[in-house]
Structure formats: C-alpha cells, structure tokens
C-alpha cells in the first residue's frame with residue numbers, strides 16, 4: 001500500500017550569518033526556500049543539486065537537527081516542529097542519519113561494539129545481554145564479525161567504517177534513514193558493496209532512504225525518485241528514469257551532462273524497479 005512517511009510543506013530555512021557592527025545589518029542566507037515534497041514509505045528518494053543548493057540543510061530540517069524557519073514537516077507520524085521529551089526520543093529512534101565521514105561521527109576513543117550499543121543504552125532497549133547479542137548480529141549483518149567489536153574506528157577502512165555506521169543506525173530499528181553523501185568518499189567498488197548492503201537492508205526492514213548525493217551515476221542506479229535542488233529551491237522532481245531521460249529543466253540537464261561516462265563497475269549496482 002502506498003503511504004507517505006514524509007510530508008514537507010512550504011519549508012524554508014534561513015541562516016543569519018552576521019551583523020554589521022555599524023547599522024545592525026543582517027546577512028541572511030536563504031538555504032532552503034519554500035520546499036514541499038512527499039516521500040512514500042519503503043522508497044529511496046535522492047536529493048541532488050550543486051554544492052550549496054541546500055540539500056544537507058533540508059536533510060537537517062527533516063531530521064530535526066536544524067529547526068525550519070517556516071513550513072511544516074511530518075515524518076514517521078511526528079510533527080517535527082513539535083518534538084520534545086518522549087516524542088523527541090521516539091523520533092530519534094525512528095529517524096537516523098548516516099553521514100559522509102563516519103570517522104568524524106564515530107567516537108575515536110570508543111570501541112565499535114560500544115558505539116553500536118550506545119543508542120540501545122540511551123533508549124533503554126533490551127537487556128544488557130540482548131544488546132550485546134544484537135550488536136554482534138548487527139556486525140555480522142553488515143559483513144563484519146564479533147572480533148571487530150573490540151576494535152577502534154581507526155582500525156577499519158572507510159568502507160568498513162560506513163558498515164559500522166549502518167549497524168549503529170540499524171540498532172534502533174529506524175524506519176527512515178537520511179544518507180548524506182554516505183558513499184561519496186568511497187572507492188567505486190567499495191561504494192557498490194555498501195550500496196548493495198543498503199538496498200538489502202532496505203528490503204528486509206522496509207526502510208525509506210533520503211539519499212543526499214552529488215553523484216548522479218550512483219543516484220541513477222539507487223533511487224526510485226529524484227529531487228533536484230538549486231539555490232535552496234526544489235526545481236524539479238520525478239521518477240529516476242524520467243529525470244534522467246526527459247529532464248524538464250536545463251539545470252537538471254546540465255547536472256546529467258556532467259556525469260562521467262558509465263564505467264563497468266556501475267553495472268554491479270542493483271537495478272531498481
């Protein structure tokens with residue numbers, strides 16, 4: 001059954017960057033301007049656009065890491081502007097973000113097993129023995145093993161660290177994951193493996209992905225729908241094939257034209273219906 005998990009209506013986000021000492025003039029950056037969109041549960045929606053077009057800011061507003069200046073966001077049954085106390089805790093469980101650089105999001109002084117269990121501890125999920133068991137099975141699910149639990153982040157490769165980030169996100173049984181340039185820093189073959197893992201996990205848990213990326217080659221193979229942002233606005237959206245084959249906007253065509261020629265590695269990415 002088709003049901004929206006995310007509804008964004010008229011969302012804008014301004015940043016006030018500085019005040020002039022003389023005259024109190026404010027510099028305002030309109031990072032996101034009047035964006036409305038809907039995402040269906042269980043799908044992957046990519047947000048694409050040039051650097052500075054507002055992709056990450058939109059993701060941060062949707063996940064309540066930044067407060068929108070105006071507009072409304074409903075995600076996974078929550079009104080994002082009204083989160084507090086127990087509703088904020090519940091929201092933090094169900095909505096997870098995987099960032100580009102897991103090295104900065106994983107505490108270098110914490111063993112990865114403990115990092116994976118942190119969320120379960122904070123949210124008081126399961127007994128201590130169950131948390132440990134679950135942490136091991138999550139490590140195995142993402143292609144690592146029980147011995148890895150005692151190691152520190154610097155002892156892993158970039159692709160392995162991203163697998164740890166995925167395990168940590170999954171520990172809280174989320175329904176919505178924002179992947180903000182989550183595979184952008186990885187070599188092409190490692191990127192394909194992590195994307196395949198993300199696709200498998202999506203099918204197993206009926207996850208919804210908001211996939212923020214400047215890599216249109218990846219987006220074409222991974223996303224069901226694509227949103228194009230420019231200057232903070234959502235200027236075009238549609239099913240992935242339509243966006244790539246019949247873009248309406250010249251800006252979209254330019255982004256597509258800038259994609260390097262397909263290489264054989266990309267064929268390994270799962271074809272999406």
Ligand SMILES: Nc1ncnc2c1ncn2[C@@H]1O[C@H](COP(=O)(O)OP(=O)(O)OP(=O)(O)O)[C@@H](O)[C@H]1O
Nearest residue numbers: 015017029031049050051052053054055056057058
């Ligand atoms: N905390 C902040 N304070 C002031 N300005 C900000 C802040 N965060 C983002 N901006 C500005 O908002 C605009 C949108 O930034 P954002 O990071 O959302 O773009 P992006 O499309 O994700 O870019 P990139 O692909 O480079 O990550 C940019 O002009 C940026 O400089």
